[in-house]
Amino acid sequence: MNGASREALAAARERFDALTDNTSVDATKLADELAAVTALLDREVSLRRVLTDPAQPGEAKATLAARVLGGQVGGETIDLISGLVRSRWSRSRDLVDSIEELANAADLVAAERAGTLDDVEDELFRFGRIVSSSPELRGALTDRRASVSAKSGLVAELLGGRADQRTERLVIRLVTHPRGRSLEAGLDELSKLAAARRGRTVAVVTSAVPLSDRQKQRLGDALGKLYGRKMHLNLDVDPEVLGGISVRIGDEVINGTIADRLEEAARRMAG
DSSP states (O other), rough: OTTTHHHHHHHHHHHHHHTTSSSSOHHHHHHHHHHHHHHHHOOOHHHHHHTOOOOOOOOHHHEEEEEEHTTTBBBBHHHHHHHHSSSSSHHHHHHHHHHHHHHHHHHHHHHHHHHHHHHHHHHHHHHHHHHHHHHHHHHHHHHHTSSSHHHHHHHHHHHHHTSSSSHHHHHHHHHHOOOOOHHHHHHHHHHHHHHHTTTTTEEEEEEESSSOHHHHHHHHHHHHHHHSSSSEEEEEEEEEOOOEEEETTEEEEEEEEHHHHHHHHHHHHHO
């Protein structure tokens, strides 16, 4: 997002945080209702365009949203949507993307309240790794011919009783309503959103063997000092790195593996 949409989303996040700071607000219900609004606006293109039309007064758009959603969702959801449509958006899709983000954030708030946010973050990462390593599973979860119930059932079979219920909810929402994203990209977005709930940055660490608790602590502290913010480490083991570690933070990769150094030496000899 850029320009007006970025500012609108920032304002929506502030309103969302202020709302969910009140523990009497049912975060799970809020997530379901925001997800339902996301699906509605994905289907109803004309409504989405009206609600993001810069030529229409913000208050008129808020009134229309309240009229359409009244009786279907609660007052907290209507207040959030009304604030969103009063804002200006660079693209109509940006509004829907932002509502979807808030739906996912609400589930993460529920996990945070339950003390399982770290578990959810780790489980999303692990599930992403499983999907990446299994073309058959990826194919089943992204098959356009498969029904919503079939995909939901498969996720429930894979994660039910093995992962936090919020992880299961987030993954089911993603595989049943991918909205044009790849499964891997969607899982990565969810992982980053979970990290942001703690004000942390995700560092994907690949090593030849599992790191000890002391090594993880030292690496996390070092990266935190380097980037000036707390880091959450998503750990992956790949024997092919031969030794050392590789760290990916966003688009930046810090390589410190034996395999990487061997490849560099080979390139120099070949050059």
